[in-house]
Amino acid sequence: MTSDDVLAEFRSAGALLEGHFVLSSGLHSAVFLQKMAIFTDPVRTARVCGALAERIEARYGRVDYVVSPAIGGIVPGYETARALGARAIFVERDPGKPFALRRGFQIPKGARAVMVEDIVTTGLSSRECLAALTEEPGEVVGAACLIDRSGGKADLGMPLVALVTLDIPNYPADQLPPELAAIPAVKPGSRALPGA
């Protein structure tokens, strides 16, 4: 699957949104990839995650566990794990910590794990996910995502395999271009806004 094929999936699913969005990082953008428009279609999800699994296998070799950050990462993590023949677990928000493994999830000794994100913008959520895994007995060998919208600039502190790399502008709240400032902002994701 080429980048154009993957973007065609996002377009035909209605997952490429234009407007004024507040992202997980608090940055603002005129573009939002509403991945849930993909993930509500299991056949489409299997296509894109199957393509991601091929890239993961080519780069990291054997994978026993896929670990994803909730909520957006759960469905693609599960579907990518299916294509890899791996287990799927996830980290989720936990009082006092950005993310934690709960529900008895663990990466056992000797297991090779890959972190699978849906979208990478600043890499903050991915880094928080990886930070929650440092005490696990098994090894996190790399990271992967469907779309890296940082243009390859996000630094996760480990290799990142992206099915598509885009460079989409983001703006701090006090540096909005006038056309963006003119539109009311919406915040689609699950991370709480500061002070909320």
Ligand SMILES: O=P(O)(O)OC[C@H]1O[C@H](OP(=O)(O)OP(=O)(O)O)[C@H](O)[C@@H]1O
């Ligand atoms: O690289 P970053 O700057 O962290 O941005 C990307 C993150 O933002 C979204 O999650 P969000 O926190 O909005 O919640 P969701 O997973 O529930 O969609 C997305 O699923 C990534 O996890």
Ligand SMILES: O=C(O)c1cc(=O)[nH]c(=O)[nH]1
């Ligand atoms: O940075 C984000 O929060 C983000 C961007 C995007 O395009 N899609 C998404 O689900 N989250």
Ligand SMILES: [Mg+2]
């Ligand atoms: Mg997320």
